[in-house]
Amino acid sequence: MSKPKLALYWAASCGGCEIAVLDVEEKILDVAGFFDIVFWPCAMDFKYKDVEAMADGSIDLCLFNGAIRNSENEALAHLLRKKSKVLAAFGSCAMDGCIPGLANLSTREEIFQTVYHQTPSTLNPEAIRPLPRVAVPEGELDIPTFYESVRTLGQVIPVDYFIPGCPPQPPQILAVLSAIMQGAQLPPAGSVLGAGEKTCCEECGRTRNEKRLKRFYRPWEIEPKVDECLLDQGIVCMGPATRSGCGALCVKANMPCRGCYGAAPNVADQGVKMVSAIASVIDAQDPAEINSILDQIADPAGTFYRFSLPSSILYRKQAEVV
């Protein structure tokens, strides 16, 4: 009997999800023994044409990490969807847009201006921009088209499962893969796998008190106490708006949760859930005083939506206010 086929792909991502898969350590040998790995560009040599040659639905499981930033990402998403029986958005980029998604607070033109013209390290006197197609003596070259907005995988193709995290934590990855390898019944399509059903706060061992804040601190401005809720101490911690499953790793290292496991269950929008949480703990009733306290939170959109901007309700920067 032939082995089930596994594919792994990276779109707009950093490669951390790939490393997280390898971080299951020696268990990767069990994975490689159980599955026939048919596509994994990061780790093994495959070409896109190899995938195109496969029969539709012949890949049993595809773990797709990375957001959809350009036409190549999108083409591979459609191709792998067609070739896969079960396709999972693996990691925060594919699920919510993650760090690449923060670019949705800029337009494509602003990004190109910064990258190709304005950065001090850029020397580009002829103001050259990459073109999707260019003719050279040897023929025509093409590179992927850079889109205006970053989209999540689920905004481009139907996705069966979502595995959150930046990156998904290796024990969670192993739990998911082990369950599949043991033939466990998969939950209904659309489910989140490899995570909890509560908020990050539920996994945090710190003591929580009544929160009444008049001052917010950025992590470098204060040496936080190790046993007390970070939000109680005035540090913006995304725990209350974030799905559990990581084991509260950041707060265990005395750093605030940044929200990589995405919106908590039944939360429509991670960022504005945090707006609610922050608004609840500010100890002020006068608009001027409230605003002066809010001034201490630098870049609220970038902080509250650090990992979920493209999957948020507002999705991207709109054209009304420049």
Next chain:
Amino acid sequence: MEQTRFEPRIVGFLCNWCSYTGADLAGTSRIKSPPNIRSIRVMCSGRVDPSFVLRALQLGADGVLIMGCHPGDCHYQEGNFKALRRMLLLKRILQQFGVSERRLRLDWVSAAEGDKFAQVCTEFTEEVRALGPLHLETSLLPQAQEAGLEAQEAAL
């Protein structure tokens, strides 16, 4: 000219104890106010989750008006203060997302202030009318957004 005037679609969240009663008073007193506000009664302005505001904008509202009891008068002690803090922070988020924060207004209307209800509705309607329609680019497919709009219209 009158027919082509832009009529903004405004979702109003009115607190049960003060503002909704204030709106009723405006009605029974026959005070004129623009019909652009689609009122939704909530138990408290503090019940209005910021995601309600964004969802309204996403599904086709051009503005969102929240009304609650005056400071110090909240039936639940301090729900309206919570609403105030939320909306001040939400306005910052809206600006960062390139949506004018003037599309969101929070005001206090007591059960006795039918006239103020009409005045706030009129002011806000004119403000949003001046801003023009909100063309929000969302991740929703155009059909899904259209379906959302139709569902919203059907519910009115």
